[in-house]
Amino acid sequence: xxxxxxxxxxxxxxxxxxxxxxxxxxxxxxxxxxxxxxxxxxxxxxxxxxxxxxxxxxxxxxxxxxxxxxxxxxxxxxxxxxxxxxxxxxxxxxxxxxxxxxxxxxxxxxxxxxxxxxxxxxxxxxxxxxxxxxxxxxxxxxxxxxxxxxxxxxxxxxxxxxxxxxxxxxxxxxxxxxxxxxxxxxxxxxxxxxxxxxxxxxxxxxxxxxxxxxxxxxxxxxxxxxxxxxxxxxxxxxxxxxxxxxxxxxxxxxxxxxxxxxxxxxxxxxxxxxxxxxxxxxxxxxxxxxxxxxxxxxxxxxxxxxxxxxxxxxxxxxxxxxxxxxxxxxxxxxxxxxxxxxxxxxxxx
Ligand SMILES: Cc1cc2nc3c(=O)[nH]c(=O)nc-3n(C[C@H](O)[C@H](O)[C@H](O)COP(=O)(O)OP(=O)(O)OC[C@H]3O[C@@H](n4cnc5c(N)ncnc54)[C@H](O)[C@@H]3O)c2cc1C
Numbered sequence: 001x002x003x004x005x006x007x008x009x010x011x012x013x014x015x016x017x018x019x020x021x022x023x024x025x026x027x028x029x030x031x032x033x034x035x036x037x038x039x040x041x042x043x044x045x046x047x048x049x050x051x052x053x054x055x056x057x058x059x060x061x062x063x064x065x066x067x068x069x070x071x072x073x074x075x076x077x078x079x080x081x082x083x084x085x086x087x088x089x090x091x092x093x094x095x096x097x098x099x100x101x102x103x104x105x106x107x108x109x110x111x112x113x114x115x116x117x118x119x120x121x122x123x124x125x126x127x128x129x130x131x132x133x134x135x136x137x138x139x140x141x142x143x144x145x146x147x148x149x150x151x152x153x154x155x156x157x158x159x160x161x162x163x164x165x166x167x168x169x170x171x172x173x174x175x176x177x178x179x180x181x182x183x184x185x186x187x188x189x190x191x192x193x194x195x196x197x198x199x200x201x202x203x204x205x206x207x208x209x210x211x212x213x214x215x216x217x218x219x220x221x222x223x224x225x226x227x228x229x230x231x232x233x234x235x236x237x238x239x240x241x242x243x244x245x246x247x248x249x250x251x252x253x254x255x256x257x258x259x260x261x262x263x264x265x266x267x268x269x270x271x272x273x274x275x276x277x278x279x280x281x282x283x284x285x286x287x288x289x290x291x292x293x294x295x296x297x298x299x300x301x302x303x304x305x306x307x308x309x310x311x312x313x314x315x316x317x318x319x320x321x322x323x324x325x326x327x328x329x330x331x332x333x334x335x336x337x338x339x340x341x342x343x344x345x346x347x348x349x
Contacts, residue, residue, distance in 0.1 A: 002040070002043060002051075002052035002054050002058075003043075003054055003058045003061065005038065005040060006040050006062050006065075006066075007062070009034070009035060009040055010065055010066055010069040013030075013031050013034050013035075014031055014066070014069040014070050015068075015069040015070065017070075018069060018073075018318065018321065019316050019318065019321065021070050021072055021188065022070065022071075022072045022185075022186075022188060022321050023188065023315075025146070025188045027188075028072065028073065028076065028147075028188040029146075031070075031073055032073075032076065032077070032147055035077060035105075036105035036106070037105065038105075039105045040104070041077065041080055041081065041084070041103060041108065042080075042081065042084040042100070042104040043059055043062060043081060044059055044081065044084060044085050044088070045084055045088060045100055045103060046088050046100070049088070049096060049097075049100035049101050050100065050104060056275060056276075057272070057275070060225070060228045060271075060272070060275070063078070063228040063229055063232060064229075064231045064232035064235065064268070066078075067228070067229045067230075067231075067232025067233050067235075067236070067325075067329070068232040068235045068236045068239070071185070071186060071229075071232075071236070071325025071328065071329065072185070072186045072188055072189055072325065074229060074232065075143065075328060075332070076143060076147060076186075078229075079110040079111050079143050079144050079148070079151075080108050080109055080148065083103075083109040083110065083111050083152050084103050084109075086111075086164075086207075087099055087100060087103075087109075087152075087207060088100060090208040090210070091207045091208050092208070095207050095208075107149060108144075108147065108149050109148055109150050109151060109152055110143055110144035110147075110148035110150070110151035111151060112141065112142035112151045112152065112154070112167070112194065113152065113153065113162070113164070113215075114140065114141050114333075115137075115138070115139060115141075115154065116154045116156065116162055116214075117215055117219065117335060122137070122156035123137050123140070124136075124137035124139055124153070124155045124156065124196065125137050125156050125157075125158075126155035126156065126157050126162075126163045127157070127158060129200070131202060131203055132200055132203045132204075132206070133163055133165070133200075133201045133203075133206070134198050134199070134200060134201075135174070135196045135198075135200075136196050136197060136198060136199070137155070137195075137196055138193060138194070138195055138196070139153060139193065139194040139196070140193055141191060141193070142177075142191065142194055143186075143189045143191045144169065144189065144191075145169060145170070145177065145180055145191075145192045147189075148169050149169060150166045150168060150169055151166075151167050151169050152164055152165070152166060152207060153165055153167045153201075154215075155201075157209070159212070160212035161209055161210060161211055162209065162210050162212075162214060163201070163206060163209050164206070164207045164208050164209070164210065165201045165205045165207055166205045167199075167201070167205075172199070173199070174196060174197055174198050174199030174200060175194055175195070175196055175197075176194065176197075177192045177193070178194075178195075180192055181193075184324055184327060185321075185324035186324075186325065219333070219335045220278060220280070220283055221278045222333060223283065223287055223289075223290050223337075224274045224275065224286050224289050224290055225271075225275070226290070226332065226333045227289060227293035227294075228268075228271060228293075229329045229332070230290075230294050230296075230297040230329045230330075231264060231267065231268050231271065231293055231297070233297045233300075233301065233322060233326050233329050234260070234264045234267075234293070234296050234297040234299075234300040234301070235261075235300070236301075236304075236318070236322045236325075237260070237299075237300030237302070237303055237304040237322050237323075237326070238261050238300050238304075239304075240303075240304030240318055240319050240322065241253060241256050241257040241260060241300075241303050241307045242254070242257040244307040245257055253307055256303055256307065260296070260299075260300050260303060264296055267289070267292050271289050271293060274286045274289060284341075287338060287341035288341060288345070290338055290342075291338070291342045291344070291345040292345065294329070294330050294345075295342070295345050295346065297326050298326050298330065301319075301322045301323040301325075301326040302323065304318070304322055304323070305319045305320065305323055307319075330342070
């Protein structure tokens with residue numbers, strides 16, 4: 001039911017406006033506020049906090065459909081849906097009761113913890129102090145300025161654990177945010193960097209503390225899960241080829257679309273087969289699937305450009321937009337093993 005409502009929302013408010021959403025912050029805001037109004041912002045929220053707790057399979061289908069409709073919109077809203085899932089899985093009862101009942105729309109939260117993936121000296125550090133933590137350093141990527149009320153930061157403690165807490169999404173005492181970044185793709189998601197100088201994180205704003213190895217384990221868990229965005233973007237590329245095939249009538253265009261849809265479906269089945277498989281032993285297989293999703297996404301997006309000819313270069317043409325979106329989905333939630341697997345696939349003979 002909720003998956004139907006979410007896909008109907010995408011069909012009506014996102015897919016037809018994908019170009020505007022990609023090029024205008026205002027258009028992004030209109031779609032985003034409509035999604036909030038329809039209460040679709042917390043699709044995996046547990047029933048006890050308001051639901052709709054859609055199944056894992058339905059959620060991955062939704063991820064594909066939203067990326068197929070608009071990569072930028074997919075990227076913006078997924079930050080909040082991720083925050084919902086993290087809070088539901090890890091936060092204290094007090095935080096869950098305060099946040100989750102409002103997260104279907106009224107209360108919005110982004111995320112800023114990719115810095116935990118970086119090796120060597122942490123770039124964002126926390127030390128315990130009276131009543132909370134003092135945070136110092138940098139958060140290199142936080143998407144959603146102007147859209148989210150707060151963001152969930154991950155900051156490293158001296159013993160290597162990471163404290164996660166709610167931060168204001170804007171300048172505040174001890175926090176300075178950059179202007180939204182100029183980006184090749186998904187610029188309307190308004191991604192910023194934050195600099196922290198003795199920012200006081202009140203212990204009442206702490207969501208949870210994770211052990212030293214959490215980021216690595218979480219990334220290992222997410223290897224295939226994030227691949228569904230690439231599948232959605234690949235479908236968007238194949239859709240363009242299909243549309244052009246109908247207009248231009250060449251058999252080879254239809255054959256290309258058919259081949260791409262078949263490969264994307266096979267790749268998707270591979271991701272789904274590993275959906276509940278988190279063991280270290282299967283990581284190489286799962287990395288292969290993620291790399292495949294990235295590879296077929298890029299080829300499909302490129303096929304959309306080639307099939308569309310010179311018109312693909314028009315700023316308003318979907319083919320160049322989908323190709324740009326594929327750049328972000330090639331590196332979002334990237335780890336060193338994912339980078340290696342992707343490059344190995346791209347250079348195989
Ligand atoms: C448009 C955009 C928006 C984003 N929004 C968000 C967001 O809202 N929230 C969020 O949490 N993340 C966000 N990200 C981050 C995204 O998930 C990261 O791209 C991803 O985590 C990879 O990190 P990185 O790009 O900073 O690469 P890096 O961290 O620079 O490199 C990737 C890996 O290489 C390793 N590495 C880098 N340099 C060296 C070196 N010199 N020696 C050894 N190893 C090295 C790092 O340790 C790391 O594991 C966003 C990214 C983009 C592109």
